[in-house]
Amino acid sequence: MKNYLSIRDLSLSFGEKKILKEISFDVQKGEFVTLLGPSGCGKSTLLRCIAGLEQPQQGALELDGQAIQQRPTKERDIGFVFQHYALFPTMTVFENVSFGLKARKMDKGTMNQRVFKLLDLVQLTDFADTYVQRLSGGQKQRVALARALATEPKILLLDEPLSALDAKIRKQLQKDLRHIQKELNMTMIFVTHDQEEAMLISDRVFVLEAGEIVQASSPFELYTSPESPFVAEFIGNNICFDWEELDEYTPVFSGMGNRHLYYIRPELISTKAIKGTFRIPVKLKNVITLGNIRRYRFETNRGKEIFVDRLNDWHEIPETNYLYIDAEDMIVVDVPRVINE
Incomplete structure (x- = not known):
């Protein structure tokens, strides 16, 4: 064309x-x-x-x-x-x-x-x-x-x-x-x-x-x-992890070092254990109602905030729980190399 x-x-x-x-x-x-x-x-x-x-x-x-x-x-x-x-x-x-x-x-x-x-x-x-x-x-x-x-x-x-x-x-x-x-x-x-x-x-x-x-x-x-x-x-509300964080939760990315950052889209995070997923221990900090959506704010043991949006009819969850992620859903992005002149 x-x-x-x-x-x-x-x-x-x-x-x-x-x-x-x-x-x-x-x-x-x-x-x-x-x-x-x-x-x-x-x-x-x-x-x-x-x-x-x-x-x-x-x-x-x-x-x-x-x-x-x-x-x-x-x-x-x-x-x-x-x-x-x-x-x-x-x-x-x-x-x-x-x-x-x-x-x-x-x-x-x-x-x-x-x-x-x-x-x-x-x-x-x-x-x-x-x-x-x-x-x-x-x-x-x-x-x-x-x-x-x-x-x-x-x-x-x-x-x-x-x-x-x-x-x-x-x-x-x-x-x-x-x-x-x-x-x-x-x-x-x-x-x-x-x-x-x-x-x-x-x-x-x-x-x-x-x-x-x-x-x-x-x-x-x-x-x-x-x-x-x-x-x-x-773009969107992707959640970013570095290699050291992920290494605590899964061996999938072991050895890849700090050459990459790892992102997960919030709609792909589950609150239920599914075969093939790894889990991240979190604590529920608060819930915000946004019309027909409820936004759950979790915090990891490293202090990272993770927001998960669900429809209002989603079941209630306890204050301490796990979130589950399929490693295949993660987006791997190269970290730009900084060249000192």
Whole structure:
């Protein structure tokens, strides 16, 4: 399959601080890619470089077979949705969505048809004549999305567009955004620091750490096969053990030394002895109710905390017990070697 967006060796520094470090990746047409990472990892800066809002010191950007790194933002044919909407408060919903089309001098009939098609897609047809300051946060973000799509860009960039919304509205917009993306077969690159959000809406997730992409995988692969300690600890609630800890409980990993870290996903931990598992003595410290989930916090004799989530109807357990792990369920991750220069 031909790459639709290609980025090669993109680097950017602010003064002596390296923000992006020789980043390279490809995106396919119609793909939904999420840039995921903690604050300061460079994900929003990378998005701004693609849009032309930041100028990298080196690197090549190609979109739909055309080099765009020297083009100004307005000539890149890219849509951008910001976190804080960037709408015109004195305009109606219709006027906001049609703004870019008027600037391109589109005829009125074609413009009206396109705007109302988009308003129907984002479920705002009845609000066409409403001024945007009267809308809720979720509705404003729908307007921003429709406005960005109105000019039919080749690719749509979204910089944490849902982070300012409350949880219920955010979850609904996640579903709606994915539906719209599939409906239009639109190539989208989405930025977030929310792991659950990234896993829910993406075809692939690119995890960034300190200006580098450390893993680019499907959500399933990212969760089940992390390639570094950073990814294993950033995605989900994996519990980490070193070799010395495990050597107290099982001989399976004897001799492997400190070259690796060992992770287990919490849903694979059992409170019942199962053939082939090894046991870890723990003490139950407290129980937290999270809606339909109960979170049990255990502590090992080394003071390590282990959280196990179960449905509310799970049986009660005594304060002192064992947890059981199948060694084959553990994820073995190489520890990066530090080279002293």
